[in-house]
Amino acid sequence: MRRNLLRERLSANQPTVGTHVMSVWPTQIELIGESGQYHYVEFTAEYAPFDMHDLDHLGRALELAGITGMIKIEQTQYTHQAMRAIGSGFQAVLFADIRSVADAKAAVNAVRAETPHARGARGRGLLGVGLRRDVGTVREGGSPAYVEALNDVVIAIMVEKRECVEDLEAILSVPGIDMVQFGPSDYSMSIGRTGQGSHPDVKAAEKRTIEVALKKGLHPRVELRDPADAAPYIAMGVRHFCIGWDVRILYDWWKEKGATMNGMLAGKPAAAKSKGKSKGNY
Numbered sequence: 024m025r026r027n028l029l030r031e032r033l034s035a036n037q038p039t040v041g042t043h044v045m046s047v048w049p050t051q052i053e054l055i056g057e058s059g060q061y062h063y064v065e066f067t068a069e070y071a072p073f074d075m076h077d078l079d080h081l082g083r084a085l086e087l088a089g090i091t092g093m094i095k096i097e098q099t100q101y102t103h104q105a106m107r108a109i110g111s112g113f114q115a116v117l118f119a120d121i122r123s124v125a126d127a128k129a130a131v132n133a134v135r136a137e138t139p140h141a142r143g144a145r146g147r148g149l150l151g152v153g154l155r156r157d158v159g160t161v162r163e164g165g166s167p168a169y170v171e172a173l174n175d176v177v178i179a180i181m182v183e184k185r186e187c188v189e190d191l192e193a194i195l196s197v198p199g200i201d202m203v204q205f206g207p208s209d210y211s212m213s214i215g216r217t218g219q220g221s222h223p224d225v226k227a228a229e230k231r232t233i234e235v236a237l238k239k240g241l242h243p244r245v246e247l248r249d250p251a252d253a254a255p256y257i258a259m260g261v262r263h264f265c266i267g268w269d270v271r272i273l274y275d276w277w278k279e280k281g282a283t284m285n286g287m288l289a290g291k292p293a294a295a296k297s298k299g300k301s302k303g304n305y
Contacts, residue, residue, distance in 0.1 A: 024163060024172045027114040029063045029091035033177065033201055033242055038262035041093065043067050043246075044269045047077040049084035051269060056088020063091035065265055068104065069119055075107060082112025082156050093117055093179070098126070102149060105133040110155030115177035117204070122186040124193050131199035134176045142174040143199045177201050179244065182232045183209035191232065195239050202263065203236040204244045205229040233259050 032039050041063040044051055055061050066073075066081060078094075085092040093115035094108040105116050118130035135141035135148025150173060152165035163169055178199055183206025187194055195203060207220035207229060216222050236243040237260050244263040245256045248271065253264060287293050 024157070024168045025086065025112070025114075027091060027172070027175045027177070028089075029093070029115050029177050030175045032062060039063065039264075041065055041263075041265040042267050043265060045071040046269050047071070047073050047081060049080045052081060052084035052088050052090075052092075056085075056090050061090060063093050063115060064088075065093040065095055065117065066113070067095045067268070068108075069095045069097045075111075078108055078111035078113070079156055085112055091115055091177075093177070095119060101129055101133045106150055106153070107155075109134060109150075109173070109176060110153050110157050112156050114172075114175070115179065117179040117181065117202075119181045119206075120184065121180045121182065121194065122184045123190065124197060127180060127194045127197040127200060130180060131178055131197060134173060134178060135199070136170040136173045138170055140170060148173065179204060181206050181209070182228075183207075183213070185210070185213040188228045188232070191235050195235055195241060200241060202242045202244045203232060204246065205232040230259070233261060 029039060039062045040060065042055060042061050043065045044055075045067050047066075052064055055064055064085065081092060092108075092113040094104065094113045095117040096104040096108075096119065098118075098120035101118060108116065116130075116134055118126075118133075121127055121130065131143045132148045134150065135143035136150050137147055139147055141148045152169070154160050154164045157172065158164045158166070158169050179202035180194075180200055181204055182188060182191065182194075188210065205228065207225050208218075210228055211217060211219045211222060211225045214224060216225065219225060233243045233256075242263050243261050244265060245253070245261050247253055247264055247266045248268075250264070250266055253261075256264075283293055
């Protein structure tokens with residue numbers, strides 16, 4: 024079975040840096056790995072189109088890149104998508120839409136083996152023997168190593184609903200949860216303040232989420248568009264960040280550079296060129 028590098032870093036209490044992709048092009052995963060700057064990639068499947076073949080291709084790319092894969096899934100797909108993603112080679116799952124203790128237990132059980140030796144909310148999970156990529160299809164299915172690999176799957180949950188914040192202490196006490204992330208957009212909507220991610224009530228809920236997670240020995244994670252915004256979170260004790268989305272990176276570049284090019288054609292001066300070396304016209 025393949026090493027779970029994200030699990031190893033969490034167990035050693037080391038910081039982690041990830042990034043998001045919504046494209047299923049495996050070469051992007053390779054490029055992220057070749058940068059040498061990221062410990063894992065989150066495939067934000069909750070919002071992206073994909074099929075089972077895409078998951079297998081992403082799993083191969085993750086192995087080639089030497090990094091861990093995380094998949095984000097929405098509530099109605101917990102068991103099926105978690106099972107198929109793990110079978111394809113993903114080693115971490117981010118569960119959206121957590122509202123209750125029962126939801127948190129369902130998330131943990133969705134990735135654990137159905138055995139008394141599973142590390143989970145009920146002592147046993149829901150996954151039986153699988154003949155998929157993670158076990159070499161037919162070579163290690165049903166082995167003790169398979170059970171251990173499922174025990175090592177990193178479980179992250181989104182704290183993004185009013186009900187979740189109201190019952191936060193109990194939800195974050197569910198055994199098996201590793202990482203916790205606050206979602207200001209969904210939370211602001213759930214309290215009737217849609218689009219007000221910076222509202223004092225939303226910021227207070229985020230602060231409480233981080234504090235409760237740290238108190239319970241969990242790993243709070245923060246999503247950022249730019250590392251320049253990380254300092255206040257680092258000061259609070261956050262050591263896990265997932266930065267940038269492939270679609271946002273592309274949109275920002277297209278918007279900025281397109282405006283510059285159109286401005287130049289309209290006779291406006293262009294910004295000073297960076298001193299970085301360029302290869303050809305690419």
